[in-house]
Amino acid sequence: MKEYGGYFELENFRGNEYHRQAIRLNSARNSIVYLMRAKKINKLYIPYFLCNSVKNILIKHNLIFEEYHIDKNLRPILENKLKNNEYVLIVNYFDQLQDIEIQEFKGAYNNVIVDNTQSFFRKELQGIDSFNSCRKFFGVPDGSYLYTDSVLTENLERDKSYERMIHLLGRFEVDASSFHSFFSKNDAKISDIPLKKMSKLTKNLLSGIDYDFAFEQRMNNFNLFFHAFEKENVLNLTPGKFCYPLYIENGEYIRKKLIEKKIYVPILWPNIQYSEGASELEKSFAKDIVNLPCDHRYDENDVKFIIEEVKRCIN
Numbered sequence: 001m002k003e004y005g006g007y008f009e010l011e012n013f014r015g016n017e018y019h020r021q022a023i024r025l026n027s028a029r030n031s032i033v034y035l036m037r038a039k040k041i042n043k044l045y046i047p048y049f050l051c052n053s054v055k056n057i058l059i060k061h062n063l064i065f066e067e068y069h070i071d072k073n074l075r076p077i078l079e080n081k082l083k084n085n086e087y088v089l090i091v092n093y094f095d096q097l098q099d100i101e102i103q104e105f106k107g108a109y110n111n112v113i114v115d116n117t118q119s120f121f122r123k124e125l126q127g128i129d130s131f132n133s134c135r136k137f138f139g140v141p142d143g144s145y146l147y148t149d150s151v152l153t154e155n156l157e158r159d160k161s162y163e164r165m166i167h168l169l170g171r172f173e174v175d176a177s178s179f180h181s182f183f184s185k186n187d188a189k190i191s192d193i194p195l196k197k198m199s200k201l202t203k204n205l206l207s208g209i210d211y212d213f214a215f216e217q218r219m220n221n222f223n224l225f226f227h228a229f230e231k232e233n234v235l236n237l238t239p240g241k242f243c244y245p246l247y248i249e250n251g252e253y254i255r256k257k258l259i260e261k262k263i264y265v266p267i268l269w270p271n272i273q274y275s276e277g278a279s280e281l282e283k284s285f286a287k288d289i290v291n292l293p294c295d296h297r298y299d300e301n302d303v304k305f306i307i308e309e310v311k312r313c314i315n
């Protein structure tokens with residue numbers, strides 16, 4: 001029965017989501033589960049250079065996978081020919097894969113799924129399955145947009161996110177360090193949520209974002225880093241909008257120094273250093289890539305400040 005009157009709930013934001021044509025799910029890893037079920041995938045090839053969350057969800061659902069290596073340009077080294085119901089997950093690291101490259105992978109392997117977790121603004125490429133993770137780009141608790149022609153006939157429940165909001169609200173009004181433990185708890189909760197539709201709360205929050213502003217700001221910030229570290233960065237980068245990955249010999253030391261200065265640069269991903277199969281190159285990516293924040297919370301002055309701090313650590 002509909003309720004009338006009384007106290008107010010959170011406002012309904014009246015803007016538009018960025019991905020209006022996509023399937024709305026509750027997490028990126030569950031977009032993979034959706035595809036595995038809808039396409040009846042027997043085996044998924046995933047990169048060694050990846051967070052544990054993907055591997056863990058595959059194990060949890062008894063889904064078969066095999067790991068592959070990437071090269072110094074963060075591109076997959078795919079040696080096996082794919083059978084009919086085998087697929088390869090290609091991660092668009094740092095938003096670096098160009099559409100033409102993705103189409104070439106599709107041409108060569110056909111059974112390709114693109115993980116755009118680090119590339120929120122990429123929309124559908126005709127006939128190619130892809131998904132993103134909303135919380136990796138914006139202050140929302142969870143959510144993923146999935147592009148696919150495959151349909152899962154199961155009836156999915158809608159998720160609820162109100163208990164996964166504390167770290168966002170706390171960081172908004174207080175600071176990051178006081179609420180980091182809530183962020184970690186939220187991360188742990190997300191690893192347990194079953195495949196569901198995106199919550200009404202996440203969808204609403206995603207309808208209140210100025211995407212043009214976020215796009216421009218991220219692009220400008222990335223470019224400032226790009227020009228500042230053109231000589232130092234071992235990676236050959238094109239413009240991206242996730243973070244600015246500075247791959248440098250003493251990256252691990254620089255990261256520690258920056259964190260002391262409250263410039264939080266996450267490791268992508270801590271599990272790689274303990275991975276038995278990962279190559280020395282993949283381990284060194286995890287250890288020495290300093291992921292500098294270029295997101296829309298920051299402007300030119302912030303980025304210049306971070307650049308100076310990094311240069312101080314380098315010299």
Ligand SMILES: Cc1ncc(COP(=O)(O)O)c(C=O)c1O
Nearest residue numbers: 027028029030051053115117133
């Ligand atoms: C490349 C990549 N894919 C997928 C995921 C899973 O994202 P979610 O937390 O939305 O399930 C992550 C999370 O860290 C990731 O880094």
